[in-house]
Amino acid sequence: MRVALFRWKAIGPLLLVGVVGVGSWLVFADRIAKATAQAVGTTLVGARVEIDRLHLDLPHGRVEIRGLTVASPFEALENLLQADALVADIDPLPLLEKKVVIDRLAATGLRFGTPRLTDGRTGGRSDGVMGQVTRWGEQLQVPALALPTGTINIDRLDLGQLNTPRAAAALAARADSARLAWEAGLGGLDVTATVDTAKRLAERLRGAKATDVRLLGDARRALEQVKRAQERVLGLERSVASGAAALQGGVAGLADAKQRDYALARGLLKLPGLDAPDIGAALFGLAAVDRFQRALYWVQLGRRYMPPGLLPRATPGPSRARRAGMTVRFPRAHVEPAFLLRTAELSVELGAGGAAPRTYAARLSDVTTDPTLHGRPATASASAPGFRLGAVLDHVRATPRDTVAASLVGVALPPLRLPSLPLRIEPGSGTVALSFALQGDQVRARWTMQSDRVRWVRDSGAAASATGDVIWRVVSAIATLEVSASLTGSVTHPRLGVSSNVDRAIADRLRALLGAELAAAERRVRAQVDSLVDGQVAPVLAQVEALGGDVTGRLGGQRAQLDDARKALEQRLRELTRLPGVRLP
Amino acid sequence: MLVLKLIQSLIKTLHSEGTPGQVAAGIALGSILGLTPLLNLHNAVVFALIVVLNVSFPAAMLGWALFVPVGFLFDSAFDTIGRALLLGTPALRPLWTTLDNAAVAPLTNFNNTVVLGSLVCSLVFWLPLFFAARRGVVRYRATVADRIQHSRLYRAVAASKLYTVYRLFRPEP
Numbered sequence: 001m002r003v004a005l006f007r008w009k010a011i012g013p014l015l016l017v018g019v020v021g022v023g024s025w026l027v028f029a030d031r032i033a034k035a036t037a038q039a040v041g042t043t044l045v046g047a048r049v050e051i052d053r054l055h056l057d058l059p060h061g062r063v064e065i066r067g068l069t070v071a072s073p074f075e076a077l078e079n080l081l082q083a084d085a086l087v088a089d090i091d092p093l094p095l096l097e098k099k100v101v102i103d104r105l106a107a108t109g110l111r112f113g114t115p116r117l118t119d120g121r122t123g124g125r126s127d128g129v130m131g132q133v134t135r136w137g138e139q140l141q142v143p144a145l146a147l148p149t150g151t152i153n154i155d156r157l158d159l160g161q162l163n164t165p166r167a168a169a170a171l172a173a174r175a176d177s178a179r180l181a182w183e184a185g186l187g188g189l190d191v192t193a194t195v196d197t198a199k200r201l202a203e204r205l206r207g208a209k210a211t212d213v214r215l216l217g218d219a220r221r222a223l224e225q226v227k228r229a230q231e232r233v234l235g236l237e238r239s240v241a242s243g244a245a246a247l248q249g250g251v252a253g254l255a256d257a258k259q260r261d262y263a264l265a266r267g268l269l270k271l272p273g274l275d276a277p278d279i280g281a282a283l284f285g286l287a288a289v290d291r292f293q294r295a296l297y298w299v300q301l302g303r304r305y306m307p308p309g310l311l312p313r314a315t316p317g318p319s320r321a322r323r324a325g326m327t328v329r330f331p332r333a334h335v336e337p338a339f340l341l342r343t344a345e346l347s348v349e350l351g352a353g354g355a356a357p358r359t360y361a362a363r364l365s366d367v368t369t370d371p372t373l374h375g376r377p378a379t380a381s382a383s384a385p386g387f388r389l390g391a392v393l394d395h396v397r398a399t400p401r402d403t404v405a406a407s408l409v410g411v412a413l414p415p416l417r418l419p420s421l422p423l424r425i426e427p428g429s430g431t432v433a434l435s436f437a438l439q440g441d442q443v444r445a446r447w448t449m450q451s452d453r454v455r456w457v458r459d460s461g462a463a464a465s466a467t468g469d470v471i472w473r474v475v476s477a478i479a480t481l482e483v484s485a486s487l488t489g490s491v492t493h494p495r496l497g498v499s500s501n502v503d504r505a506i507a508d509r510l511r512a513l514l515g516a517e518l519a520a521a522e523r524r525v526r527a528q529v530d531s532l533v534d535g536q537v538a539p540v541l542a543q544v545e546a547l548g549g550d551v552t553g554r555l556g557g558q559r560a561q562l563d564d565a566r567k568a569l570e571q572r573l574r575e576l577t578r579l580p581g582v583r584l585p
Numbered sequence: 586m587l588v589l590k591l592i593q594s595l596i597k598t599l600h601s602e603g604t605p606g607q608v609a610a611g612i613a614l615g616s617i618l619g620l621t622p623l624l625n626l627h628n629a630v631v632f633a634l635i636v637v638l639n640v641s642f643p644a645a646m647l648g649w650a651l652f653v654p655v656g657f658l659f660d661s662a663f664d665t666i667g668r669a670l671l672l673g674t675p676a677l678r679p680l681w682t683t684l685d686n687a688a689v690a691p692l693t694n695f696n697n698t699v700v701l702g703s704l705v706c707s708l709v710f711w712l713p714l715f716f717a718a719r720r721g722v723v724r725y726r727a728t729v730a731d732r733i734q735h736s737r738l739y740r741a742v743a744a745s746k747l748y749t750v751y752r753l754f755r756p757e758p
Contacts, residue, residue: 096688098692325699
């Protein structure tokens with residue numbers, strides 16, 4: 001029986017299914033696009049992205065978004081931004097290639113840092129880029145300033161932590177090796193036998209005749225032996241001298257190790273030095289690190305989603321019941337990027353010191369997932385009275401260069417809690433500026449904050465202490481605040497520097513107040529280090545000292561014996577062979 | 586309820602008037618739906634083939650249902666295979682680059698490791714599965730089909746409304 005290949009009567013239902021499918025898409029396209037945009041945005045930012053309404057108008061190449069809210073990936077109950085409306089003019093043809101090309105985007109009613117009711121953060125602090133940035137921030141060690149208690153704690157010193165005992169043991173081992181080597185060298189010289197032979201021959205020459213050729217030959221051979229022995233002694237002396245110098249270097253190294261141990265023990269005082277930079281780092285270091293972390297987060301996100309080059313790029317696949325897998329993109333030269341935002345005109349609302357928000361214009365251009373394809377760096381700019389922003393993310397070439405600079409004048413500055421003190425600064429309105437440049441792996445950043453009307457608030461629950469009271473008296477008289485923090489070096493090994501007018505004032509007062517106590521504590525830890533290491537260092541020093549002197553002395557004695565024997569032998573030979581025209585060699 | 590429907594589908598499929606080849610082709614096509622992540626463009630094509638080609642529709646649904654858990658089970662292997670094809674085989678890179686920058690092809694999500702790995706596996710195993718299923722149907726009909734066809738359970742299933750719907754899509758002779 002022949003079976004038909006096609007089921008013609010099913011064409012109708014299939015077409016019906018197709019029509020229903022297209023109809024469903026038309027009905028649900030906005031919802032699908034909204035869900036997709038929310039999911040993609042949430043993945044990109046690392047915090048919840050919410051959209052009130054999204055409308056796709058593909059025939060006119062337009063997408064409208066109403067009520068966009070992007071939660072902050074850093075703060076639990078804060079939005080990164082909110083926008084009333086976004087209207088994008090998109091190019092429909094690239095959509096067939098699953099590419100999004102936005103010719104122009106207009107955003108109105110952009111507001112930053114608005115409050116929210118729920119935590120919008122999606123990733124943990126240890127996940128993805130946030131995890132990298134968190135770990136990066138943790139390596140920037142900010143010293144703790146334990147002032148309010150007025151006491152200086154000294155932790156118990158552990159012998160295993162100290163450098164000097166290890167250095168002393170190593171030096172003792174080297175001294176032992178040198179001693180063994182030099183003893184072997186001394187034994188190998190065999191000076192006594194050579195000297196004895198030379199003396200015996202000198203005696204025999206005393207009554208000998210010049211015609212006794214055999215005796216003269218023996219004497220000359222003995223003289224050669226003495227000379228060779230002298231050369232060996234000289235060689236060993238040189239070796240001993242250089243070895244002794246090396247051991248003395250080791251002794252100097254012991255002194256260096258001890259200085260390091262003093263520094264280590266001083267660190268256990270749990271008090272930074274009384275230099276202003278240390279105090280500045282202790283007071284404002286955490287706040288500065290927080291700002292730099294945020295800047296680095298956005299730059300690293302940019303590098304992750306806007307990488308240079310045309311190599312295949314794997315990103316996590318879509319979230320679904322099945323395993324997500326990886327989605328790999330294969331960029332090709334001379335075609336459209338997977339995502340391109342040519343220009344965006346943004347209308348930003350900024351409040352200045354509690355005043356009614358004012359509207360500023362900002363511009364964004366050339367934001368793309370394939371900067372190498374597009375050939376132009378992404379830029380952002382905004383300029384208004386009291387507000388400036390400029391950013392260039394140049395990922396066109398192999399080494400990415402990211403530069404961001406922003407400054408706000410007359411903006412309400414957030415309160416700062418000083419981690420080491422029971423104090424809080426309410427800076428009021430002031431000026432804040434941040435510049436952040438990352439070229440390849442090299443970072444150069446600066447954060448400054450200035451305010452003329454600072455208000456200091458003391459934590460009422462904190463225990464009273466003499467030092468705390470002094471600090472309170474010092475800072476509460478300061479009406480202005482000037483903080484400057486810098487970050488330099490590589491991303492993997494950054495260097496943080498912080499200074500402020502507050503730490504300079506505190507440093508001056510602390511020197512007067514805590515200087516004596518700190519000096520006494522330092523003396524105590526030095527004595528503690530001495531008591532731990534001196535017992536191990538002294539025998540080694542004595543061993544090195546004795547070793548050099550002993551070997552040098554013995555070598556000197558042997559050299560003197562050889563010199564005497566050589567002189568006696570040469571004199572006898574000269575007397576015996578004193579003939580006209582004859583010279584002994 | 587789902588299990589009951591599965592049993593209904595199984596019994597009706599195996600006892601359908603379609604040839605063993607039609608049943609086997611249905612199962613093999615349905616396996617593609619089950620093995621690969623469902624919401625992808627290629628599965629729309631597979632579904633259209635199931636409807637338009639004169640294969641057993643219930644068998645395709647049975648194949649789909651049977652291979653969904655298999656797909657979940659082998660997702661890790663599909664991911665590995667897809668990764669090897671997309672990233673570990675430089676010779677294929679020009680093909681992927683062309684497809685990724687062509688119209689429509691990127692909409693199939695071929696560049697997802699799980700989608701590509703599962704699709705390649707389901708296509709590779711399509712013919713072996715077809716022949717194995719056809720042999721299984723022939724053996725079943727020759728041995729136990731007659732007894733089951735006279736059982737109360739079969740008569741109850743056959744009398745249900747679902748069976749009426751099924752008859753609409755049964756294979757044509």
